[in-house]
Amino acid sequence: MxxxxxxxxxxxxxxxxxxxxxxxxxxxxxPESVWHAIDRYQRDNGASAGRGAYGHALEAQRVVMEARRGVARLLNAREPRRVVWAANCTDALNLAIHGYLRPGCHVVATENEHNSVLRPLRWWSDRCGVRVCFAPVDAAGFVRPSTLAGLLREDTRLVVVNHASNVTGALQPLAELAAVVAAHDRAALLVDAAQTLGQVPWELEADCRVMIAAAGHKSLLGPLGTGLLYIGPGLEDELLPTRQGGSGTDSERETPPDSLPERFEAGNLNVPALVGLIAGLDYIHQRxxxxxxxxxxxxxxxxxxxxxxxxxxxxxxxxxxxxxxxxxxxxxxxxxxxxxxxxxxxxxxxxxxxxxxxxxxxxxxxxxxxxxxxxxxxxxxxxxxxxxxxxxxxxxxxxx
Ligand SMILES: Cc1ncc(COP(=O)(O)O)c(C=O)c1O
The missing domain is CATH 3.90.1150.10 (Aspartate Aminotransferase, domain 1)
Structure with a gap:
């Protein structure tokens, strides 16, 4: 080799x-185009995004926006700025859970959850009195909407739903589960789409109280080191940034910018990987x-x-x-x-x-x-x- x-x-x-x-x-x-795109970017550009105002830096910024648009298109989301980059799906789920939960609140999740949901939830229940209950699955691995409905309470703040299990492959009836959460009125929905985004047609309404976490390196066909969190309208005000640092904007402030996506994207982005992700997304949109x-x-x-x-x-x-x-x-x-x-x-x-x-x-x-x-x-x-x-x-x- x-x-x-x-x-x-x-x-x-x-x-x-x-x-x-x-x-x-x-x-x-x-896809071959993913390797080529990364190679080309690394050799010919290599600048960071959202910082400098010279040509290559502006090109890097354009590329990052293009990747956001590619993901937003898959989600049928109107506002690409609601797509926030993360290192992987675990990182995106951590932002959603640590940024959204508050001490003493109630959370519903399902038995299908991955440790990247279970462990952050356990952290909150051990330290901050968060109560978590888990919707059971049937023998084939599915969560019934009526079962989920029975677990929601007045003070439920977040419902976490695994879209497809990385063990059984069971693809949950997401629209029906989301309707249960929407009827509750107060809880937000967090979808773990690690095994689905890019592999199954997306049917969930994006203009609602939903956060969607996905991996760029799985079915989106980007390289390792890519993940994303889509933040539905209104939720950005309730979601606290879990990392703070340079954003390339509002540098006079000691607090993170209020604007999306900068509020949640401290530090340099993994631009070469996002260039590869664009090529992966292009493949998906074409096929x-x-x-x-x-x-x-x-x-x-x-x-x-x-x-x-x-x-x-x-x-x-x-x-x-x-x-x-x-x-x-x-x-x-x-x-x-x-x-x-x-x-x-x-x-x-x-x-x-x-x-x-x-x-x-x-x-x-x-x-x-x-x-x-x-x-x-x-x-x-x-x-x-x-x-x-x-x-x-x-x-x-x-x-x-
Ligand atoms: C259902 C599910 N959620 C979350 C993750 C974590 O994804 P990542 O490896 O991108 O952190 C995985 C990874 O296999 C997964 O299958």
Missing amino acids: DGGIAPPPRRHDTAPRRIYLDNAATTWPK GVPAIAAHHRELSNALRSGLSAIPGVRVLGPTTDLPSVGVVSCLIDGFDPHEMAAILDAEFGIETRAGLHCAPRIHGALGTRERGGAVRFSIGFATTSADIETTLDAVRAIAG
Whole structure:
């Protein structure tokens, strides 16, 4: 590899190539245009955005705005300035939770939540008397709107909803869950769209009391180091900045600027990564989200039904007739998930993710926590039917 990091050699080099099925962690490969755009920017521009007034700095600023517009377009949001950059989805969720909660308030979340929601919430409940309750999921991993409605209280300040589970792939009925929160009138909704933005058509109204956290490096096809929080109208006044520092504007003030997005973006932005993100967004807009959704659904359903047919294999979450994203997790009788993932990698060149996937509650609900979790296969835009066939053959060989 050209200056890269070589993978360890395989025990039996039976696989024709690397089959990367860890796209829920971060997508790989990215479209070629992403690598080229970053390379070009680093070589030819390299300036920081929102600071200087010379040509290259202004170009950097233009690029940052273009990336905001690309995300706003996906969200059907009118105001790109409501898209605030973060380092990853965890960072965006931390801003939303730490910036929005107040001591003693009540929060509702779901059993599908990732540790990037669970841990900030736990911080508030341990230190600031915040009460958190969790909406349970049904056997397929879905939260029922009526269940959520039953948990809301007078003093509920925030409802956090995982849009699609990074363990089961279950795609929640977001519009119905959002309607429950909207009917409450006082609570704001925080959507964890880490596994959905860029992969499923966005149907949620953006002009309401909603915050949407997403990763730029997953289905948006940007590089690692990118994330974002969309802040719905009115919420910016109630959201406190969790980082303070230089913004390139209002430098005479000792407090952060009031304007969006500067209020929440202290310090230099990761412009090279945002340039890559623009190329990822361009790919998505050109191919179209419905086509991308269909690709993920077709391949994950092929995997889901193929795995379910193998004796000794238990597939978690939704059946193929239920809404899901390109994430499929399973267990094989007699195998520890880590052992199975190690065999898939070493013997077949198939890269998966084993364990609890930073989502211990959903594994608890599905009864897989005590078994060390599961093995997760997650599909990307470049995954092929042949990859799925090879994966099924490998699991058959292991289970057999
Ligand atoms: C549902 C969910 N939320 C949040 C995150 C955190 O995303 P990031 O890796 O961008 O911090 C992940 C990552 O896998 C996730 O799957």
